[in-house]
Amino acid sequence: MKIQRITYLSLGTNQGNKLENLQKAIQQIATKIGSVLKVASVYETPSWGFNSTNFYNTCIKVSTYLPPDTLIEELLKIEKDLGRIRNDKDGYSDRNIDIDILLFDDEIIFSKNLIVPHPRMLERKFALAPLAEIAKNVIHPIEKVKLSTCLENCTDTSEITTIQEKLKRPIPITEKYNYIAIEGNIGAGKTSLTKMMADEFNAKIVLERFADNPFLPKFYDDNERYAFPLEMSFLADRYQQLTDDLAQFDLFKNFIVSDYYIFKSLIFAQITLQKDEYTLYRKMFDLMYKEITKPDLYVYLYQNTERLLQNIKKRGRDYEQNIEAGYLQKIHDGYINFIKTQQQNLNVLIIDVSNLDFVNNTDDYEHIINLIKNH
Structure with a gap:
């Protein structure tokens, strides 16, 4: 620490x-x-x-x-x-x-x-x-x-x-927010940014446990067959994780930062599920959503499709290599529709990272942090 x-x-x-x-x-x-x-x-x-x-x-x-x-x-x-x-x-x-x-x-x-x-x-x-x-x-x-x-x-x-004039004190992130959710498309860099922020600001980190989901590789091989069990398992796991982690705040940490918000479950479900499956899924989601703590700041990282495909290829997860541009565009459209409907309920910040390399470029990272501080 x-x-x-x-x-x-x-x-x-x-x-x-x-x-x-x-x-x-x-x-x-x-x-x-x-x-x-x-x-x-x-x-x-x-x-x-x-x-x-x-x-x-x-x-x-x-x-x-x-x-x-x-x-x-x-x-x-x-x-x-x-x-x-x-x-x-x-x-x-x-x-x-x-x-x-x-x-x-x-x-x-x-x-x-x-x-x-x-x-x-x-x-x-x-x-x-x-x-x-x-x-x-x-x-x-x-x-x-x-x-x-x-x-x-x-x-x-x-x-x-x-002298009479006063200087302004920059308000640090740790005073502005208790809980920040970082969202974005597949390969947008949300997990990388979450980890970097947690390290710099001594924040409690909540990372999505996608790697432990046994249905994910199967879903990319056979979408129709495994879509419903995949989305239901993700929803249950996200609900449990966010409920547990947000309730147990670490006194030695300054705030909480996560690389997802539970509403992403609904965004992906709209894309992957059949109509009757989605209807059932939505009933379960609405019950859980009422119980989830909303973030003080919801950050959406926009990355253009070409860069997303490059990032996906670069990180080399076998089950992601057949993801198509059209699927990524549907996910982005789902996020934008969600953001439009939630403007009154969430404090939203959209950051275009298409031309930024915040992992390897300190100036780009500081630019993002300043956008969050000054939002």
Whole structure:
């Protein structure tokens, strides 16, 4: 299990649109580092150690899974992505963004690339004031006193003022949702995305147990004969799994993410069953559906048919290799009809992943996560 750690980061800027610089940095940190839990006010302070325009400074509290050495590497990348150019000259200089690690839990770190607590934070009001605002009762690991006391004892006489404008805190997925269902056609990548999200956000994962269904290979060989037992067995298993797993929430997990929602049973049944079979099936489904917890967010991954066939071939399941484009199109049409009828009942997000490779491309994955966060 991943361990969440708390770090406090100092952000500063004295070039360009300073508020925008800080907000962009916070957004990048929320995307690449972890959940932003608190954001301090913005403080205007004179430049420290050289004569230049005033700085805007703030501090944020972040929950992250990254170890300290990786954290500093990622923060340097964010600075670079936001346009910071470091020079080799000694001393201080103007910068459009500066991100420093002030604290990392209560650890004391002396390494080649990182010293924590920040060795000069106690001498600088521009770091201490916003830090004490959001962490006044936190104990400094070396001084063994509260940060509010550290601020009172600070000998820095620089003038520091709070500006009126406020920065926005990006709301993390873990605060927005208790249960997310990821859906899509065969080969759309729903299981891959579910696993990636569960790993990144420490979520309880619910995966469809299709591999254990003895009727599935038989169905692809003889559709008419095995359609009804296949769909009934899927419905029973999905109902039991979702009922059990959604009722037993893991206190050590942030939320639940699944790679299916029980309504997919009805979508597939409409395609595979004869009229009289479907009528009987629908009666059973309606009884079960009433008892199933609805997801806070229903994500449908749209993938074009050509890519679906490529993905199916690539993953190499023998019983899927004869799936035809027409069958995949019927499934997609079933999902779209379902989504249209459920717009009032479900919080739906459709994401076109036809030109994305979120498994192998970090930017594509982050794009999807941002769509979910901002939905």
